[in-house]
Amino acid sequence: MKLLIINYHYFRDTKSGKGIHPITTSEFVNQLDLLSKKYLFISQKKLLSYFYKNSFPKGYFCLITFDDGLKEQLKAFEILKEKKIPAIFFVSSMPLITNKVCMxxxxxxxxxxxxxxxxxxxxxxxxxxxPARFKDQLFQKMSMNKYIYDEPKWAKIKFYFNSILNQREKHLxxxxxxxxxxxxxxxxxxxxxxxxxDIKSIAQSDMLGSHCETHEPLGSMSDSQIHNELLNSKKFLSTLSSREIHSVSYPFGDSKSVTQGVIDIANEVYSLGITTERGINCQNDIHKRSLSLKRVSTSDINNGEYLN
Ligand SMILES: [Zn+2]
Incomplete structure (x- = not known):
C-alpha cells in the first residue's frame, strides 16, 4: 500500500496572491478527477481498519484532508459528498468554544x-x-526553502513570523x-x-479529526500543555459530535512543531497523527510511524500526481 495524504486549507474562488494560497472550486474538482485516475480515495475508517489489523491492501491510495475548520471548506465538503469521496476535516476547538480567532x-x-x-x-x-535578518543570505535561503510557493518577499515575512518570533512578539x-x-x-x-x-454534519459523514485547541505549535509547549492541547480538543469534538476522534493533524506540522516528545504524547491519545513532512507513506510507515504520517500540500500535486 502507498498512501498519499494531501492537505488543503483555504477554499476560495478569488486569489490575492498575498501569502495564502486558496484552491478554487474548479481547481479542486479538476484535481480530484486527475487524482482518481491513479489513486483510490480512502476514508479515515478504512485506513484505521487496515492499521488496527496491520493488514494492508496493495495499490495507491489517497487521503484528502482539510485543516483549520474554516467555514469556506463546507463547499468542498458538499463536493466531496456528491462525488462520494471521503476526507478528514481537522478542526481546532478553541474558536468553537471562545469565538476567538487563532493567531x-x-x-x-x-x-x-x-x-x-x-x-x-x-x-x-x-x-x-x-533588518539584519531580512538581509541575511541564510535567512533568505531558509525562508524560500520553507515557503516554496511564495514570492521571496512573502516567504521572508512568513518565515520571520512563524519561525523566528516568539508567542509574545507575534501577539504584539x-x-x-x-x-x-x-x-x-x-x-x-x-x-x-x-x-x-457544521462540525456535527462532518462527523456524521465520519470525516472529523482534531487540529488541537489553539493552533499554536506544540513543539514549543511543556508536556502538560501538549497533553491538554491533544486531549481537550479530542474530548470537546467527541462530546460535540458523539463520535470517537481517532486522528490529529498537528498545527504547522513541521519538525519544530512535531518533536518526538509531541509524538509520544499523541500516541497516548490518538491512533493517527499527520504532519506536513512531504512524502508518500508506505505500509511500513502507517504501521510503524502512525503518529507522524507524511503529507503533501495541494500545491505539490501536478497533473494528479505527487512526484518525490
Ligand atoms: Zn492549521
Whole structure:
C-alpha cells in the first residue's frame, strides 16, 4: 500500500496572491478527477481498519484532508459528498468554544489586507533584529526553502513570523494590526470558522479529526500543555459530535512543531497523527510511524500526481 495524504486549507474562488494560497472550486474538482485516475480515495475508517489489523491492501491510495475548520471548506465538503469521496476535516476547538480567532488566521488576514510595504515597515520598526535578518543570505535561503510557493518577499515575512518570533512578539505585532482592521473579533470568528452544526454534519459523514485547541505549535509547549492541547480538543469534538476522534493533524506540522516528545504524547491519545513532512507513506510507515504520517500540500500535486 502507498498512501498519499494531501492537505488543503483555504477554499476560495478569488486569489490575492498575498501569502495564502486558496484552491478554487474548479481547481479542486479538476484535481480530484486527475487524482482518481491513479489513486483510490480512502476514508479515515478504512485506513484505521487496515492499521488496527496491520493488514494492508496493495495499490495507491489517497487521503484528502482539510485543516483549520474554516467555514469556506463546507463547499468542498458538499463536493466531496456528491462525488462520494471521503476526507478528514481537522478542526481546532478553541474558536468553537471562545469565538476567538487563532493567531495564524489573524496573520493570514493581515497579510491579505495590509499593504506589503506597511507590513514590512511595522516588522522592521518593532523588532530590532529584523533588518539584519531580512538581509541575511541564510535567512533568505531558509525562508524560500520553507515557503516554496511564495514570492521571496512573502516567504521572508512568513518565515520571520512563524519561525523566528516568539508567542509574545507575534501577539504584539498581529493583535494591533488585526484590531486596526477588524473591531469585532467574535463576529469575524463566526464568519471564518465552522459552527457546531457544521462540525456535527462532518462527523456524521465520519470525516472529523482534531487540529488541537489553539493552533499554536506544540513543539514549543511543556508536556502538560501538549497533553491538554491533544486531549481537550479530542474530548470537546467527541462530546460535540458523539463520535470517537481517532486522528490529529498537528498545527504547522513541521519538525519544530512535531518533536518526538509531541509524538509520544499523541500516541497516548490518538491512533493517527499527520504532519506536513512531504512524502508518500508506505505500509511500513502507517504501521510503524502512525503518529507522524507524511503529507503533501495541494500545491505539490501536478497533473494528479505527487512526484518525490
Ligand atoms: Zn492549521
Amino acid at each position: 495564524v488566521h489573524k496573520f493570514h488576514y493581515v497579510m491579505e489586507q495590509v499593504n506589503y510595504d506597511s507590513l514590512l515597515d511595522c516588522v522592521l520598526q518593532m523588532f530590532p533584529d529584523s 505585532l498581529i493583535d494591533q494590526l488585526f484590531q486596526g482592521l477588524e473591531k469585532d473579533e467574535e463576529r469575524f470568528s463566526r464568519h471564518l470558522y465552522m459552527n457546531d452544526d
